[in-house]
Amino acid sequence: xxxxxxxxxxxxxxxxxxxxxxxxxxxxxxxxxxxxxxxxxxxxxxxxxxxxxxxxxxxxxxxxxxxxxxxxxxxxxxxxxxxxxxxxxxxxxxxxxxxxxxxxxxxxxxxxxxxxxxxxxxxxxxxxxxxxxxxxxxxxxxxxxxxxxxxxxxxxxxxxxxxxxxxxxxxxxxxxxxxxxxxxxxxxxxxxxxxxxxxxxxxxxxxxxxxxxxxxxxxxxxxxxxxxxxxxxxxxxxxxxxxxxxxxxxxxxxxxxxxxxxxxxx
Amino acid sequence: xxxxxxxxxxxxxxxxxxxxxxxxxxxxxxxxxxxxxxxxxxxxxxxxxxxxxxxxxxxxxxxxxxxxxxxxxxxxxxxxxxxxxxxxxxxxxxxxxxxxxxxxxxxxxxxxxxxxxxxxxxxxxxxxxxxxxxxxxxxxxxxxxxxxxxxxxxxxxxxxxxxxxxxxxxxxxxxxxxxxxxxxxxxxxxxxxxxxxxxxxxxxxxxxxxxxxxxxxxxxxxxxxxxxxxxxxxxxxxxxxxxxxxxxxxxxxxxxxxxxxxxxxxxxxxxxxxxxxxxxxxxxxxxxxxxxxxxxxxxxxxxxxxxxxxxxxxxxxxxxxxxxxxxxxxxxxxxxxxxxxxxxxxxxxxxxxxxxxxxxxxxxxxxxxxxxxxxxxxxxxxxxxxxxxxxxxxxxxxxxxxxxxxxxxxxxxxxxxxxxxxxxxxxxxxxxxxxxxxxxxxxxxxxxxxxxxxxxxxxxxxxxxxxxxxxxxxxxxxxxxxxxxxxxxxxxxxxxxxxxxxxxxxxxxxxxxxxxxxxxxxxxxxxxxxxxx
Numbered sequence: 001x002x003x004x005x006x007x008x009x010x011x012x013x014x015x016x017x018x019x020x021x022x023x024x025x026x027x028x029x030x031x032x033x034x035x036x037x038x039x040x041x042x043x044x045x046x047x048x049x050x051x052x053x054x055x056x057x058x059x060x061x062x063x064x065x066x067x068x069x070x071x072x073x074x075x076x077x078x079x080x081x082x083x084x085x086x087x088x089x090x091x092x093x094x095x096x097x098x099x100x101x102x103x104x105x106x107x108x109x110x111x112x113x114x115x116x117x118x119x120x121x122x123x124x125x126x127x128x129x130x131x132x133x134x135x136x137x138x139x140x141x142x143x144x145x146x147x148x149x150x151x152x153x154x155x156x157x158x159x160x161x162x163x164x165x166x167x168x169x170x171x172x173x174x175x176x177x178x179x180x181x182x183x184x185x186x187x188x189x190x191x192x193x194x195x196x197x198x199x200x201x202x203x204x205x206x207x208x209x210x211x212x213x214x215x216x217x218x219x220x221x222x223x224x225x226x227x228x229x230x231x232x233x234x235x236x237x238x239x240x241x242x243x244x245x246x247x248x249x250x251x252x253x254x255x256x257x258x259x260x261x262x263x264x265x266x
Numbered sequence: 267x268x269x270x271x272x273x274x275x276x277x278x279x280x281x282x283x284x285x286x287x288x289x290x291x292x293x294x295x296x297x298x299x300x301x302x303x304x305x306x307x308x309x310x311x312x313x314x315x316x317x318x319x320x321x322x323x324x325x326x327x328x329x330x331x332x333x334x335x336x337x338x339x340x341x342x343x344x345x346x347x348x349x350x351x352x353x354x355x356x357x358x359x360x361x362x363x364x365x366x367x368x369x370x371x372x373x374x375x376x377x378x379x380x381x382x383x384x385x386x387x388x389x390x391x392x393x394x395x396x397x398x399x400x401x402x403x404x405x406x407x408x409x410x411x412x413x414x415x416x417x418x419x420x421x422x423x424x425x426x427x428x429x430x431x432x433x434x435x436x437x438x439x440x441x442x443x444x445x446x447x448x449x450x451x452x453x454x455x456x457x458x459x460x461x462x463x464x465x466x467x468x469x470x471x472x473x474x475x476x477x478x479x480x481x482x483x484x485x486x487x488x489x490x491x492x493x494x495x496x497x498x499x500x501x502x503x504x505x506x507x508x509x510x511x512x513x514x515x516x517x518x519x520x521x522x523x524x525x526x527x528x529x530x531x532x533x534x535x536x537x538x539x540x541x542x543x544x545x546x547x548x549x550x551x552x553x554x555x556x557x558x559x560x561x562x563x564x565x566x567x568x569x570x571x572x573x574x575x576x577x578x579x580x581x582x583x584x585x586x587x588x589x590x591x592x593x594x595x596x597x598x599x600x601x602x603x604x605x606x607x608x609x610x611x612x613x614x615x616x617x618x619x620x621x622x623x624x625x626x627x628x629x630x631x632x633x634x635x636x637x638x639x640x641x642x643x644x645x646x647x648x649x650x651x652x653x654x655x656x657x658x659x660x661x662x663x664x665x666x667x668x669x670x671x672x673x674x675x676x677x678x679x680x681x682x683x684x685x686x687x688x689x690x691x692x693x694x695x696x697x698x699x700x701x702x703x704x705x706x707x708x709x710x711x712x713x714x715x716x717x718x719x720x721x722x723x724x725x726x727x728x729x730x731x732x733x734x735x736x737x738x739x740x741x742x743x744x745x746x747x748x749x750x751x752x753x754x755x756x757x758x759x760x761x762x763x764x765x766x767x768x769x770x771x772x773x774x775x776x777x778x779x780x781x782x783x784x785x786x787x788x789x790x791x792x793x794x795x796x797x798x799x
Contacts, residue, residue, distance in 0.1 A: 051682055052689045089385055098386040099688055182700065205746035206725040207762075233701055 032081040034114070036107035044105075045112030052099060053087075053109070061116040066096065068163050071260075072117030083110045126247075131255025134248055138240070146259060152216050153200060154184065154237060161257040169256045173249060176235035186236060187211045189221065190228040197221075201231060290352050290400055290419075292447055296513060303777035305351045305785075308397055308442040309656060310733075310774065313576040314510035316658040318775035321736035322782035323797060328739055328751045328760045332798040334783060335373030337366070338791045344770055345787045348397040348442060348656075348731075351776040355419070356785065357400060358792060359442075362393035363409035365417060371778045373794065377422035379407070379415075387411045388687060389438045390458035396508070396654075396771070397442030399450060401470050406450045408439025414452050414468060426473035430454060430466060435686045437461055442508045446518060446549050449476055453505030457523040457569065460500035460690030463541075465520055467552060477552030481505060481522045481540050489539035492562075497534040500684045502526030503541035507571035507654045512587070512603060517555060518547045519576065519589065519603070523569035527682045529637045530565070530692025537562035542570045544591065546606060556606030560593050561629060565636050566619070566677060567695070568594040568650050575659045575666060576603060581714060590713045592657055592668040594650030597623060598716040612716040614709065615651035615670050619644050637677035637693055647675025647704065648695045649727070656731030656772045658740065659713070663754050666713040667740050671727040673704030708732065708742050710757060720757035722750075730786070731772030741784055743769030749786055749793070765793055 036045075050059060056066035067075065076086050088106045090098035099106060135141065143154035160169070171178055185201040187209060199211035199219060209229075210220045223229060244252065290306070298306045302319040309316050323331070339345065343361035350357045356370040363381035368374060387393065387410040399406045404425060405417045411433040416425040430452060431437035436459020444451040449467040457463070463481035468474065481503035483489040493501055502525045509520030525534055525541035540554075542561040547554060560570045575590040587603035596617035600609040608627025620629040635644050651671055658667040676696035684690050698704075706724035711717065722742075730743030739760070740752045747769060750762035767789015774785050778796070785794045 047681065047683070050680055051691070055689070055691070055695075092385065095392065097388045101685065101688065179700070182703065204725055205748065206723070206744065207748075 032079070032084075034080040034084075034107050034110050036104055037111045037114075041108045041111045042115050043112075045108035045110070045115075048099075048101070048105060048109050049112050056095070061113060062165055062168070063163060068165065069113050070116040070165050071162055080110060083113060087113075126250045126254045128251070128254045128258045130248075131251035131253070131258075134244070134252045135255055138243070138252075143237070152212065153214065155181075157256060157259055159259060159261050161260040164256075166253055166257050169253050170249065173240045173244070173252065175241070176237040176239055180233055180235045184235060186232045186234065188228075188230055188232070189226050191221070192225045192227060194227065196228075200236075204231075290402055292401065292445065295401070295445055302775070304353065305349070305774040305776045306400065307350070308348055308399070308444060308508040309510065309573055312511040312513065314573040314656075314659075315575060315661070316573070316656045316731065316733050316772060316774075317660055318733060318735045318782075320775050320777060320782040323735060323739055323751075323775075323784070324737040325739065325753050325760055327797055328737070330798045331751065331761050331763070331784070331795045333763075334778075334794040334796045336791050336793050337368055337373045337375070339366070341790050343393045344768070345790055346394045346396045346440075346771045347787055347792075348772045349774055349785050349787070349792060350398060350400055351774070351785070352400050352419075354778075356776075356792075357398050357405050357419075358787070359395040359397055359407060361395050362387070363395055363407060363411075365398055365405060365407050365422065367405070367419070367422060368792075370776060370783070370794075373792070376420075379417050379422040379424070381407075381409050381415070383409065383411050384433065386687075387433050387438065388436055388459060389440065389455065390689075394440050395442075396440060399443040399445045401445045401448075401450075404470060406443045406445075406452075406470070408441060408443060408452055410438045410440065412437040412439050412454070414439060414443065414450065414466075414473070416450075416470070416473060428468065428473040428475070431456075431461070435459065435461065436688070436690075441506050444508050444511065444518075445470065446511050449549075451509075451518060451520075453507070453509075453520065455504050455506040457502040457504040457506070457526055457567075458528065458689055458691050459687065460502065460526045460684045461504060462499055462501060463503035463505055463522060465505045465518075465545075465547065465552070467549075479545075479547050479552040479554065481543075481545065483539065492536035492539045494535055495533070500526055500690060501534060501538060501541065502528075503538075503543075504569075505571075506569075507573065510574040510576050511549065512576055515546075515555075515587070515604065516549045517603070518549050519574045520545055520547070521570040521572055521574065523571050524564055524567045527690045527692030528565075528567040529677060529695055530679050530682050531563055531636075535563070538564070542568065544570060544574060544589065544601065544606065546603075558599075558601055558606040558608060558627065560591075560597070560599065560627075561595055565679075566595075566644065566675075567648055568646075569654075570594070571654050572652065573656045575657060575713075577659060577713070579664075579714075581609060590657075590659065590666050592652055592666065592670075592711065594646070594653055595619070595629070596646045596651035597629070598666075598711060598713075599623075599627065600713065600716075601627075610716065614668065614711055614716060614718065616645045616672055617651065618674075637679035637695070639679055641676045641678045641696070643674055643676055645674045646671060647673040647699075648677070648697045649673070649675075653729070655729055655770070658732040658734040660734035660738075660740075660754055662736060662738065663710075663734070664713070665710045665719060665734075665754065667732045667734055667742075667754075668709050668711060669728040669730060669732055669742060670707045670709050671704060672707065673727060674699060674702060703727075706744065708740065708752065708757065710740075710754070722752055722757045722759065729768070729770040733773040733775060733784070735775055737782075741773045741775075741786070743771075743773065743786060743788065745769065747788060749773070749784075749788065749795075763795070765789065765791075767791065
C-alpha cells in the first residue's frame with residue numbers, strides 16, 4: 001500500500017522546515033566528518049538512496065514529495081552529522097522516516113547525497129549580474145516576482161534556485177511547455193451572459209474554479225451555468241530558445257539558480 | 267466546601283453514567299443492525315455494508331442538514347478514523363495512535379488517551395489510524411509501533427498493552443480492530459517493509475494471543491510452492507483494513523495486501539499466495555477455510571484490502587451467500603461466501619492491464635504491463651480504481667456504492683535488497699501524473715451484473731468511503747473537503763457542505779436525543795450533522 005500525502009500537509013511541513021532552519025543555524029556547527037566518502041561508498045549510497053529515499057526525493061535527488069537534495073541546501077542542518085542524524089532518525093513532525101541501518105551504511109547515503117550537490121549547488125560559474133539584467137530586459141518581471149518585485153501571473157521565483165536544478169531551469173526557459181505545473185494551466189470560460197474570461201488556474205473542485213486573470217484579479221466562479229469551460233495544460237510563457245544565445249541562457253540560468261533563501265547553505 | 271464538591275460529583279456522575287451504563291455485549295454486536303442508534307463496529311455491522319437503517323434524513327429533507335458539533339483534534343497527521351458510537355459516547359482515534367471519548371450529543375470530551383510513539387515508527391504512508399473497536403467496558407486500539415492496547419471505556423486507562431510485532435522491522439497497526447466473540451481481531455501493516463503478514467486474534471479480557479494466521483505459508487505448507495527460496499519471509503501480504511464476519515459460518519473474511527517488494531517481483535516468481543486475496547478463516551482457530559486470490563503475482567501494489575460486502579441473495583438462479591468486492595485493480599467481483607468460488611467479474615473503472623478474467627477469476631494479463639526501468643503506463647494508477655475506504659451496500663436499492671478513481675500510473679522497476687525495517691518496494695512509482703491527474707467519481711453498481719447504474723463525477727480523486735441510509739441517501743466526501751448527500755436511486759446531489767479539510771475516512775450515522783446524526787472526520791476535526799428545523 002502506498003498513499004499520497006496531501007498538499008496542505010506538505011505546505012505545513014515546508015513551513016516547519018523553514019522555521020527549523022533558523023533554529024539549526026543558531027546552533028554550533030558540529031565538526032564530525034563523513035568517514036565513508038570513497039567512490040565505492042557513493043555507489044553503495046546511491047543504491048540505498050534509490051530504494052529508500054527516491055520515492056520522495058526523486059531518483060537523482062531532484063525532489064518531489066520531499067525537498068530537492070541536489071541543490072546542496074539542507075533545511076534541517078547541513079553538516080555531515082546533521083545529515084547522518086536526519087537520515088538515520090528521521091525528522092520529527094515531518095513525513096521523513098528514519099532508516100534502521102548501521103552508521104556506516106547511512107554515511108554512504110550521506111556521501112551520495114553530497115555527490116548530488118557537488119558542482120551544482122551554486123549553479124554555473126557565469127555572470128549572475130548579467131543574468132539579473134537579462135531577467136529585467138527580457139520582460140521576465142512582468143509575470144514573475146522576485147523578492148516582492150514583479151508580476152504575479154507566473155511563479156514567484158524568489159527561491160527558485162533552492163527547489164529547481166540548473167538543468168530544470170534551463171529546460172523551462174527553452175521549452176516552457178515541457179513541464180507546466182497545474183497551478184499555471186490556463187482557464188478559459190464563458191459565463192451565462194456570454195462574457196469570456198481567461199486566467200491561470202489556482203484551484204478547482206467539482207463545483208467551482210479559482211483563477212487569477214491577466215489583470216491579476218482573483219476570481220472564484222461556480223461551474224454550474226457556464227456556457228463554455230476549458231482548462232489548457234500549456235504555458236503562456238514564450239520560449240527563449242531563439243531569443244537568447246547560449247551565453248545569455250547560461251547567465252539567466254545562473255541568476256535564477258542564485259535565487260535562494262538567505263542562509264541555510266553549506 | 268466538601269458538601270458542595272460531593273454534590274457536584276454526584277451531578278456529574280449522574281449525567282455521565284447514564285449513557286455509559288448499558289453493557290456492550292457480543293450479542294449486541296451481532297444484532298447491531300437492529301440497533302441503528304449506535305454504530306458499534308467499523309462497518310456498522312459484521313456484513314460490511316456501511317448502511318444505516320435510520321430514516322429520518324430523507325431525499326426530501328436532507329437539504330436542511332446543519333452542523334451539530336465539531337471536535338478539533340490535536341494532530342498534524344492525516345485523519346482516517348471511523349468513529350464508533352456506543353450508548354451516547356463516540357470513540358475515535360487521533361493520529362498517530364491516540365484515542366478520544368466524547369459525548370456524542372455535544373462533542374465534549376470525556377477522556378483522551380495519548381500514546382507516546384517512538385521516533386522511528388516507520389509507516390509507509392503516514393502515521394494514521396482507522397479507528398477503534400469496543401466490547402464490554404473496553405476500547406481497543408492498534409498503534410503505529412505495532413501494539414494493541416485495551417483501554418477502560420469510562421476513563422481511558424490502559425488495561426493491557428501487548429506487542430503485536432516489532433515496529434523496528436516495519437510492522438505497524440493502523441487498522442481498526444474487529445471484535446469477534448470475546449476476541450479482538452487485529453491486522454498488521456508493513457507491506458512496503460517486507461514483513462511476513464498475518465492476522466491475529468487476542469483475548470479481549472487478558473490480551474493473550476489466541477491464534478495467528480500467517481498470510482504467507484511457511485515451507486511445506488499449502489501455497490508455499492508459490493514463493494521461491496526465502497522470499498516468503500519478506501513477502502508482505504499485510505492485513506491493514508478491517509474485514510467482515512459471517513457468524514452463521516463462523517468465518518472471518520479479510521482482505522490481504524500486496525506482496526513485497528511491491529514493484530519488482532523478480533525474487534518472488536510465482537503466484538505469491540495469499541497476497542492480494544480474500545481469505546476466510548475459522549473464527550475460533552484462525553485456520554484457512556478458503557481463499558480467492560484477486561491478483562496472482564501482483565507487481566502494481568493493488569492490495570485486496572477493500573471491506574468485503576457480505577450479502578445473501580439470488581444469484582444465477584439460486585439463493586447464495588455472496589461477497590461483493592470492487593477491487594483496487596479496477597475489476598468488480600462476486601464470490602461465493604461458502605467456498606470462495608468466483609462467480610463473475612468485470613471492470614468498474616478504466617483498466618489497461620487485463621483482457622478480462624478467466625472462468626476461475628484469474629486475470630488474463632495483457633502484454634507489457636509490468637513495471638519497467640524506463641516506466642510503464644498502466645490504468646489504474648498505483649492507488650488503484652478504489653482503495654481502503656469503504657464501499658456501501660443498501661438493501662433497499664440493492665446497489666453497491668463505490669468511491670472510484672479514474673487514473674493512470676507510471677510504474678517503474680528497480681533493484682531492491684531487503685534489510686529489516688527499511689522500505690522494500692523495488693522502485694519509484696509515479697502516483698500522480700502531473701499532466702494527467704485523472705478524476706474521481708461515486709458510482710452505483712448493480713452488484714449482480716457489475717453494471718454501472720449511475721455516476722456522480724468528482725474533479726478530484728476521493729479518499730473517503732460511503733454510507734447509505736434507509737432514507738435513500740448516500741453520503742460521501744472528497745479531498746476537496748466536501749461532504750455530500752446523494753439520492754441513492756439516481757446519484758443526484760441533494761446537499762453538500764464544504765468542511766474545509768480533506769476527507770479521508772468513512773461516514774457513519776447514529777441517533778442522539780431522538781435525532782439522526784451523520785458523523786465524519788475532515789481535516790483534523792470530527793464533524794457531526796443533523797436536520798435543522
